[in-house]
Amino acid sequence: MRIEGKGRIGTAPVDYVFDGVRRRGRVGDTLASALMADGEMLLGRSFKYHRPRGVVTADSAEPNALVTVGTGARAEPNTRATVQELYPGLEARSQNRWPSLGFDLMGVTDLAAPLLGAGFYYKTFMWPKSFWEKLYEPMIRRAAGLGALFGAHNPDRYEKAYAFCDVLVIGGGPAGLMAALAAGQSGADVILCDEGPRLGGRLLAEDETIDGRDAAVWAQETAEQLRAMDNVRVMTRTTVTGAFDQGTFAALERVAQHLADPGGRPLECFWRIAAKRSVLCAGALERHIAFRDNDRPGVMMAGAMRAYLNHWGVAAGQSVAVFGNNDDAHRTARDMAAAGVHVAALIDARHDAQNLAGNVPFYPGFQVTRAHGRKRLEAITLRAPDGGRESIAVQALGVSGGWNPAVHLTCHMNARPVWRDDIATFVPRDGAVPGMRVAGAARGAFTTMTCLTDGAEAGRAAAQDIGFKGQSPDLPDAEDAPYRLRRLWAVEGKGRAWLDFQNDVTVKDVRQAAAENYASVEHMKRYTTQGMATDQGKNSNVQALAILADATGRDIPETGTTTFRPPYTPVAIAAMGAGAQGHGFAPQRFTTSHSASVKMGAPMVEAGLWYRSSFFPREGERTWRQSCDREVRMVRDAVGICDVSTLGKIDLQGPDVGAFLDFVYANRFSTLRPGRVRYGLMLREDGHVMDDGTTARLSENQWVMTTTTAAAGEVMRHLDWVRQAFCAQMNVRFTSVTEAWAQFAIAGPKARDLLNGMLDAPIDNASFPYMACGEVSVLGAAARLFRISFSGEHAYEIAVPARYGASLFEKLVERAEAMGGGAYGMEALNVLRIEKGHITHAEIHGRTTAFDIGFGRMVSAQKDCIGKAMAARPGLMDPERAQLVGLRPIGAVKQLVAGAHLFAPEAKPVSAADEGYITSACFSPTLGETRALAFLANGRARHGETIKMVDHLRGLTAVCEVTDPVAFDPDGGRLRG
């Protein structure tokens, strides 16, 4: 019911739809205030028992009023109606009901409640085990769970951002406004975050004055003053959701959740704010009192009831009552009555309480024992101090069990709050978060005056801490009435009295947990699920704890608290992961030959973040094997071109590079002459192989190392480590130049002919022998040429600055094709290297040593190197270790597969008889048969033996002959021609 003349929002109409019905609210409404203005109190069904539920709060702590906003893939489930601002065309739906909100078939679970008490999951669904998958789990999944996901990709845009400041002020109520003002006037760079669309916090919800003006007007003026300051950034609609190490905070800004058309804005932005100091002014949250059926729609927090009145001009009902145990509850009765709403009763559980609400029926010492009505409140039953009963018809009841400081962020770094008996609540522990001060209601200073004073002092001190001359703003006059309460957690009586509305936990559940010896607060929480819903029990944890303390005969400090964890309010994963969807998560790295290769029809294969060509299909080729076989033959018979730019390239310079490489490589490099290239093997300190590749000495003081594509980053990090940790005196510097160069392999007997058609000065075998390198000029561009070979053919790699890459690739391929060759891809490259017994990370997979791969003699005896000592461990030199061998099939089955294991021909293929495994396999068109590389126990001594390959996964068994790993051109004559 809207009360004309009340409220601080506008009057312009805003049309929206709830559960298919067109409705009209006002600009400035939340979905909750608009529905309440229409008299709608039923907003959803509860999680477990499907009980009808309505709005409980006027803020983000809301446990009940969760709705789905939007339609289709944009739909956002579990949106709190109490924070969702109305916009024209907003569509919202209630949740957890079927077929309709008014008539919910699952409501029968409420009748079965005696079976579903605390721990029912653990008890009821224990057995028989086979029922879990087929019956219990699907049933629980269908019945439980609130909002549903649409199932389609979320089309909304999210963003993430970083911010830095001297002082972060969290919360823009009276304390936060003064803290920001003080810190700002002191000269600090300030960020002030507030959840709501307007600054003012609780001042917007009250009918009170500051310096003789409406407190909400004072808040607005102060907000304007702050916005006018260059060193203050005000972030509204921004919830600080977590406090982390070294002054890092997470915050969620709802950028466009309140707009009909985001107009290119992200929906939400996830902030990481680094602050030198912080001031927490998060205010306080009102708690409930448990009594029978206190969850009926229309029963709400007393503070929320008057917030709807004072801010939104909405009365929760035509006839209302207020029930509390403290002075603050009286303000609700006072404000409602003053606005002309019929206040049927002000019930204060304290028998000695004085009526502070004026002319309303006052019931000191009474308690509300029951709420009546189902889909909305119709009446309440009171119990008089003498035990007599009385029933009063009301449409809404405001309840206040007292206020809890919003200590949540002070617990995010593992500190536990401290119990304060005088206000019967937890307050933040000093120093809970380094660099953080807590001010105002968040530390139990509940009056407006103490909030203002406290905030100003905290803001000043925070600025002063970091070197500013602290300034205190003038303090205005404000309300300073004492806050008195007597604790009351639950009203005794029959029936179910509710604590955690979102998880449907009752007083009885907590007592039952205690009775079953789940007496620790952490056990009780998990057994009953109290506080484990998305609201983390903001309105109910303290009551549950107090009831547990009582049931176990301990006091509250002794019972302890559970831990509040980030986020303070739910954060969509889409916001936290903004920018990381799809290719934002795995960016694509393209070589300079990428678009030409795609044009040639090459399917791309991922190599880390890189994309490389698998093969280049030609007219008439229907399978990858046909293309691959042709490309292999092309390289062996003519000439092939392959983009090898993805290999890591590290440019090393300085007089001590040779000595440095001697230390990082197992073999010696200092003896390498300028103009020459050497193959190197790099070990980890534990003696296993880390990576391999070639390093060229371009000149006396300049070298270039290549790494494998996969290990480029790891090797760079390793070189940084070794140089800085152990070689700091060496005169050597290096940098990654992987992206700076485009590099192509030119492989095959016609490689030199092809090159000489392009080089400005031809080469021959004498001037450019195997393993030579040097500067050349290719079609007028300066290039580096390396005579190295992975294919086993007479081959070169030519490197040009990346800007020439695309052009050079096309010219190389064009000439190769004219000579009977062409481009080849990863498939052919793999076959070529397996034929030659060359290793990749399939073989140096992290568990193999130089000894295992047959390179034991490369570990130089003349010098120290990383990994040398540990590689010499007896266990790593054991001849029974699996050693690299080649395999060829000699039985009926010709297929060999990587991952298959090796057994003696007559042995049972079980793990106890395992003798090794295949790492790489391919069909070799050169040899006309399948070839594999494998690790076999004592393999080097077993060439010529017969072994059995078994692949249990594919059901394959093949008889093989053990061979040397090098299957083709073992003496390497083709390399040197």
Next chain:
Amino acid sequence: MRLPCPICGTRDRREFYYQGAASMLERPVSGELDAWHAYVHVRDNPAGRTRDLWHHEAGCGAWVIVERDTVTHEVFGAVLVEDADAD
């Protein structure tokens, strides 16, 4: 979490690669296998002060020794590995 790189200043931990205990700096000089085993494999797991190695991989490339508390997460400071080796 933020770490003080001696070269770049205090930076978000996402810019750093974590390696492990700073005992990795004490590389044995002898070939004695027990010493090597301890160096490569054996680590303390202190609740309290620790010296760890971090690589400012998305920054200047420096390896730094960060002294911090594993219980309170307080960071006491950081020095360059290169300077530690020069001492």
